[in-house]
Amino acid sequence: MAAETAATPAVLHVDLHLIHEVTSPQAFALLRERGLSVRRPDLTLATMDHSTPTRTAQVFGGAPITIESAARQIRELEANCAQFGVELLGLTSEQRGIVHVIGPELGLTQPGKTIVCGDSHTSTHGAMGALAFGIGTTEVAHVLATQCLLQRKPRTLAVEVDGTLQAGVTAKDLILAIIGRLGVAGGTGHVIEYRGATIRALDMDERMTVCNRSIEAGARAGMIAPDDITYAYLATRPRAPKGAAWERALAGWRSLPTDPDARFDRKLHLTAGTIEPMITWGTNPGMVVPVTGTIPLAGPDAAFARAVGYMGLEPGAPIRGQPVNVVFIGSCTNARLSDLRSAARVLRGRRIARGLTMLVVPGSQQVKRQAEAEGLDRVFLEAGAEWRESGCSMCLGMNGDTVPRGEYAVSTSNRNFEGRQGVGARTLLASPLTAAASAVRGRVTDPRELL
Amino acid sequence: MEPFTTLTSRTVVLAATNIDTDQIIPARFLTTTTRAGLGKHLFADWRYDERGAPRPDFVLNRSESAGCRILVAGRNFGCGSSREHAPWALLDHGFRAVVSTGIADIFRSNSLKNGLLPVIVDEATSGWLLAHPGAELTVDLASGTLSLPGGARVSFPIEAFARHCLLNGVDELGYLLSRSSEIEAYERRA
Numbered sequence: 001m002a003a004e005t006a007a008t009p010a011v012l013h014v015d016l017h018l019i020h021e022v023t024s025p026q027a028f029a030l031l032r033e034r035g036l037s038v039r040r041p042d043l044t045l046a047t048m049d050h051s052t053p054t055r056t057a058q059v060f061g062g063a064p065i066t067i068e069s070a071a072r073q074i075r076e077l078e079a080n081c082a083q084f085g086v087e088l089l090g091l092t093s094e095q096r097g098i099v100h101v102i103g104p105e106l107g108l109t110q111p112g113k114t115i116v117c118g119d120s121h122t123s124t125h126g127a128m129g130a131l132a133f134g135i136g137t138t139e140v141a142h143v144l145a146t147q148c149l150l151q152r153k154p155r156t157l158a159v160e161v162d163g164t165l166q167a168g169v170t171a172k173d174l175i176l177a178i179i180g181r182l183g184v185a186g187g188t189g190h191v192i193e194y195r196g197a198t199i200r201a202l203d204m205d206e207r208m209t210v211c212n213r214s215i216e217a218g219a220r221a222g223m224i225a226p227d228d229i230t231y232a233y234l235a236t237r238p239r240a241p242k243g244a245a246w247e248r249a250l251a252g253w254r255s256l257p258t259d260p261d262a263r264f265d266r267k268l269h270l271t272a273g274t275i276e277p278m279i280t281w282g283t284n285p286g287m288v289v290p291v292t293g294t295i296p297l298a299g300p301d302a303a304f305a306r307a308v309g310y311m312g313l314e315p316g317a318p319i320r321g322q323p324v325n326v327v328f329i330g331s332c333t334n335a336r337l338s339d340l341r342s343a344a345r346v347l348r349g350r351r352i353a354r355g356l357t358m359l360v361v362p363g364s365q366q367v368k369r370q371a372e373a374e375g376l377d378r379v380f381l382e383a384g385a386e387w388r389e390s391g392c393s394m395c396l397g398m399n400g401d402t403v404p405r406g407e408y409a410v411s412t413s414n415r416n417f418e419g420r421q422g423v424g425a426r427t428l429l430a431s432p433l434t435a436a437a438s439a440v441r442g443r444v445t446d447p448r449e450l451l
Numbered sequence: 452m453e454p455f456t457t458l459t460s461r462t463v464v465l466a467a468t469n470i471d472t473d474q475i476i477p478a479r480f481l482t483t484t485t486r487a488g489l490g491k492h493l494f495a496d497w498r499y500d501e502r503g504a505p506r507p508d509f510v511l512n513r514s515e516s517a518g519c520r521i522l523v524a525g526r527n528f529g530c531g532s533s534r535e536h537a538p539w540a541l542l543d544h545g546f547r548a549v550v551s552t553g554i555a556d557i558f559r560s561n562s563l564k565n566g567l568l569p570v571i572v573d574e575a576t577s578g579w580l581l582a583h584p585g586a587e588l589t590v591d592l593a594s595g596t597l598s599l600p601g602g603a604r605v606s607f608p609i610e611a612f613a614r615h616c617l618l619n620g621v622d623e624l625g626y627l628l629s630r631s632s633e634i635e636a637y638e639r640r641a
């Protein structure tokens with residue numbers, strides 16, 4: 001809306017503001033304190049995902065929600081949305097789901113939009129060519145009250161990937177490899193544009209998996225130029241423009257891609273063909289190796305010793321074969337329909353290892369219904385996994401879905417920080433294929449052995 | 452917001468690199484709907500054992516840390532989640548500044564909005580600070596400098612508008628609200 005100057009940042013107008021139960025209560029409280037209203041309820045959408053239950057009886061059956069403070073947070077979001085006139089996809093809504101899954105799925109996430117949410121994985125929406133990034137709760141209040149944010153222009157980082165991914169290697173493996181190369185602070189201060197033939201060949205679900213984890217390299221936003229794959233994805237979405245409005249929007253979107261001779265502040269190049277299925281061994285997403293590889297013998301600083309100690313792993317040992325107690329298929333990284341299909345491909349006709357717990361948590365209620373229409377729920381249940389209602393669930397364990405202390409979880413989510421999935425939980429991040437294969441064997445497994 | 456002008460304090464050192472917001476405040480404490488009282492959960496999983504008793508070896512539990520208002524940490528402090536509960540917890544505990552060679556973008560932005568000053572220093576300064584826990588430092592926001600015990604002064608970058616807001620104890624919301632008519636005009640055009 002207004003450009004930056006030396007004294008003041010730019011005033012950025014926000015086209016879509018997504019809110020959820022965990023990072024919004026204090027923002028609404030601020031509006032109340034100052035007697036302010038929500039400036040553009042029509043550009044604001046609320047859902048529930050982070051602390052919501054995933055057990056069907058608690059979502060639909062009226063069974064009490066286990067964690068009282070989480071239940072209170074849900075009630076508070078309902079009350080805030082009602083008071084301020086914000087549309088809420090509530091607990092039993094058919095369109096509810098993880099905030100970064102439903103935006104694209106509903107067709108609200110569109111090329112060229114500015115999108116913010118009080119959640120760092122808002123970078124996901126960049127897959128559609130939107131400028132999307134996570135904000136804190138004070139900024140949530142700024143956007144609610146003024147529909148604007150103060151921002152300085154970030155630096156730019158081009159991540160260019162060429163070549164074809166091998167069979168059994170997915171978008172998750174690609175982004176894990178990119179984070180391994182950039183490191184967890186490599187993208188700080190930058191917006192990433194993912195480019196190159198490999199990126200162009202990804203479908204929208206895969207592009208979202210890549211952009212989702214930009215923040216894991218420190219970049220607030222990651223984007224991919226919109227193209228015919230993007231437009232085909234959006235054309236059928238309920239809240240995408242229709243008819244003449246669609247034609248107008250499309251003409252605008254086609255002008256968005258970066259100029260071929262654009263200059264970036266930094267560049268990184270990767271060759272897709274050399275990437276293998278990847279898995280993390282440590283306590284940040286940059287501590288990653290090919291599933292065929294070994295845990296490093298040493299690291300650059302004291303964090304290495306701390307990480308192997310926390311994880312209870314041995315430097316130099318192969319990661320493959322490491323016993324696993326829990327497998328989680330879920331999160332805004334990997335809980336869209338194609339991710340569930342990918343896990344089901346490995347699990348069909350097989351059973352998970354004895355003693356292992358496996359949770360499959362779809363990214364949204366729509367994903368859940370589509371998966372059930374394809375019979376994927378049967379595949380998971382027959383394999384011995386649990387099939388839940390949508391939400392963040394074990395990605396951050398706020399709703400009580402946690403990994404027990406000391407246990408090893410192969411998880412399709414995005415963070416392996418100490419305690420992320422529960423106090424003392426040991427998380428290994430991987431693709432849905434690798435997670436499902438590891439569930440079958442009860443050990444970290446190269447999915448290519450089971451395809 | 453309380454104005455931030457100068458701050459003199461001894462430091463607490465957490466030398467670990469990449470301290471993420473899940474460590475600063477674990478997710479299970481985010482089901483709160485207020486900002487208050489998060490200090491007791493600051494670094495909860497490092498600070499307390501399985502039964503909830505303070506771990507005597509963790510720096511925040513040691514007597515020399517009492518009253519310290521400057522936290523010195525390894526590079527890339529505050530990475531991960533956007534939870535503003537992280538700066539709220541640090542402030543509630545009593546910290547007013549965090550010093551590191553690198554501070555994650557969203558955490559830095561959240562900190563500035565709450566009066567927690569992110570101070571980014573070079574490797575050499577950071578190395579010295581990490582090796583000298585308890586050193587008494589003075590942060591001067593107006594000049595953007597950090598003074599070390601021997602009298603050495605290093606400057607740190609700080610975005611001009613954020614500095615203005617901190618020095619005067621005003622928040623950005625007032626500024627955004629003051630531009631309502633322009634926002635309205637923009638929205639009419641769009």
Ligand code: SF4
Binds near residue numbers: 049099333392
């Ligand atoms: S699934 Fe995990 S990463 Fe994604 S929004 Fe939920 S908690 Fe955040």
